[in-house]
Amino acid sequence: MKKLIPSLTLLALLAAACSTPPISDTGPVILASHSILADVAREIAGNTVAIEPIIPDGVDTHSYQPTPQDIARISNADLVITNGFGLEPWMQTVIQEEGFSGTVVEATSGLQPMMETQDETDPHFWMDPILMMQAASNIEKGLSSLLPENKDLYASNLGAYTAELKSLDEWIRQVVSEIPIEHRLIVTNHHTLGYFAQQYGFTVAGTILEGTSSESGLSSKHLQDLINLIIAKEIPVIFIEPTDDANIAEQIKEETGVRIETGLNTHSLKINGTQISYLEMVKQDVELLRSLGE
Numbered sequence: 001m002k003k004l005i006p007s008l009t010l011l012a013l014l015a016a017a018c019s020t021p022p023i024s025d026t027g028p029v030i031l032a033s034h035s036i037l038a039d040v041a042r043e044i045a046g047n048t049v050a051i052e053p054i055i056p057d058g059v060d061t062h063s064y065q066p067t068p069q070d071i072a073r074i075s076n077a078d079l080v081i082t083n084g085f086g087l088e089p090w091m092q093t094v095i096q097e098e099g100f101s102g103t104v105v106e107a108t109s110g111l112q113p114m115m116e117t118q119d120e121t122d123p124h125f126w127m128d129p130i131l132m133m134q135a136a137s138n139i140e141k142g143l144s145s146l147l148p149e150n151k152d153l154y155a156s157n158l159g160a161y162t163a164e165l166k167s168l169d170e171w172i173r174q175v176v177s178e179i180p181i182e183h184r185l186i187v188t189n190h191h192t193l194g195y196f197a198q199q200y201g202f203t204v205a206g207t208i209l210e211g212t213s214s215e216s217g218l219s220s221k222h223l224q225d226l227i228n229l230i231i232a233k234e235i236p237v238i239f240i241e242p243t244d245d246a247n248i249a250e251q252i253k254e255e256t257g258v259r260i261e262t263g264l265n266t267h268s269l270k271i272n273g274t275q276i277s278y279l280e281m282v283k284q285d286v287e288l289l290r291s292l293g294e
């Protein structure tokens with residue numbers, strides 16, 4: 001792969017020399033690409049070890065580039081939990097070129113990606129709690145292999161967390177059953193709910209941006225097609241996230257009268273300054289979608 005930043009090594013050395021000390025002076029260093037994976041990993045690890053996200057909450061996950069401090073942390077880590085499905089293309093570069101000697105656990109290992117285009121994979125598997133069960137199992141294997149003395153605890157915590165994911169899944173199915181099928185049409189800013197929609201019988205009718213990334217483009221033809229679709233299908237609401245640019249949604253609102261719901265959160269566990277769990281994030285999103293049935 002093409003080297004992302006020519007002087008990664010130098011930057012890492014500089015960062016190592018002047019940054020904060022490692023997360024733990026005694027235990028292993030475990031990092032996860034983003035806070036959702038870190039939250040799931042903490043559920044399994046309990047209080048045996050610290051797990052920190054690399055991409056901070058509230059920062060655009062798709063356009064993120066590692067800082068010199070991140071590169072130093074990754075180089076020094078014993079275990080890195082990645083998302084996979086094309087979310088963090090920079091990770092491979094850092095791991096291959098920066099002296100990383102730890103273990104990589106890909107959360108999506110064993111899962112089948114949804115293809116957005118022939119070459120583009122949809123990374124948002126985490127919005128489907130059933131797929132998260134497999135990811136949690138992958139993470140448990142990685143933790144148990146790193147810290148075998150805790151493997152019974154990790155297996156037990158995985159069992160408890162899987163039960164919570166199962167309860168969440170059953171609750172979502174109950175909520176969705178109350179939404180008439182013809183109302184199960186979702187419009188979001190970028191294509192974040194593909195896996196969720198497939199699991200729970202929704203259709204992603206359209207997205208403001210033309211793809212699975214917040215960096216995806218937008219053409220005037222795409223915008224006009226979306227406006228026509230919202231009118232034709234009488235779609236009542238567009239779901240956008242606090243970090244999204246609301247200007248285009250406002251433009252669509254002016255043309256169609258559609259309502260804009262800004263409370264969707266699919267990438268961050270920090271909402272208005274409050275830290276929530278992955279389970280709470282999904283639950284809040286489903287509560288928002290409930291309005292489609294009204």
Ligand SMILES: [Zn+2]
Pocket residue numbers: 061062124190191192212213214267
């Ligand atoms: Zn996204």
